[in-house]
Amino acid sequence: MRKIVIIEDDEDLIALLRYNLQKEGFRCIDAQTGKGALELCRQVRPDLLLLDIMLPDCDGLEICKKLRADPDLTHIPVIFLTARAAEADRIIGLEIGANDYVVKPFFVRELIARIRLQFRSQSSPARILEAGGLELDRNSRRVRLNGEELSLTATEYRLLEYLMARPGVVFSREQLLDAVWSDRAITDRAVDVYILRLRQKIEHSSTSPLLIHSVRGFGYTFEPRAQAEATDRPLMAAAR
Numbered sequence: 001m002r003k004i005v006i007i008e009d010d011e012d013l014i015a016l017l018r019y020n021l022q023k024e025g026f027r028c029i030d031a032q033t034g035k036g037a038l039e040l041c042r043q044v045r046p047d048l049l050l051l052d053i054m055l056p057d058c059d060g061l062e063i064c065k066k067l068r069a070d071p072d073l074t075h076i077p078v079i080f081l082t083a084r085a086a087e088a089d090r091i092i093g094l095e096i097g098a099n100d101y102v103v104k105p106f107f108v109r110e111l112i113a114r115i116r117l118q119f120r121s122q123s124s125p126a127r128i129l130e131a132g133g134l135e136l137d138r139n140s141r142r143v144r145l146n147g148e149e150l151s152l153t154a155t156e157y158r159l160l161e162y163l164m165a166r167p168g169v170v171f172s173r174e175q176l177l178d179a180v181w182s183d184r185a186i187t188d189r190a191v192d193v194y195i196l197r198l199r200q201k202i203e204h205s206s207t208s209p210l211l212i213h214s215v216r217g218f219g220y221t222f223e224p225r226a227q228a229e230a231t232d233r234p235l236m237a238a239a240r
Helices: 011-023 037-044 060-069 087-095 108-121 154-164 173-180 189-202
Strands: 003-007 027-031 048-052 078-082 100-103 128-131 134-137 142-145 148-150 170-172 212-215 219-222
Touching: 003 011, 003 037, 011 027, 011 108, 027 037, 037 060, 048 060, 048 108, 060 078, 060 087, 078 087, 078 108, 087 100, 100 108, 128 154, 134 154, 142 189, 154 173, 154 189, 154 219, 170 173, 173 189, 173 219, 189 212, 189 219
Parallel strands: 003 027, 003 048, 048 078, 078 100
Antiparallel strands: 128 134, 134 142, 142 148, 170 219, 212 219
């Protein structure tokens, strides 16, 4: 059963949405304030989020921004439900990461059709990521190298998953900080430290890596290579 989280301060609208969505076979979980919305999504792991913008305690736009910055939640489709009808508001909502923007008042049947469209267009992320003898299971959150299970910290796992899911893409330290770390008080030096720790655990030689490579002057990329290509060197083609 698909799970939908509703963050909306109008109790009557919540009741209307819950009644109609449950009739369509969806499970609904709702909250009337934005505080704790991200934690609720972490607990429930919804398939879609219906989000009001003008909440009594915070701005729904900020919730969407934080959700898109969280690697564990960024895949969740977001549909804004709002009274803000101006073109500029619609553009802002979509630009910060919403999948759809529905203006109140709306027809419930149309909203349900938009929800189903999101589910049809959703591509499920691969459960298993594999490369160079490395296997990462997103369900069990376990990592194996040549069949042997590795012991990774939560941050090491998130960093590895983020890189493995985007092979060949070159990321700056700042981009990795935004994607993997929630505490922005740390410096980009932390990225170098964690990359070194990962290399020590997943590479045959941390000084001649085959999986995670440095791009001088920029950052890092996950790109499995043969032994002959192991030496770190500038990846001009990947950086274009």
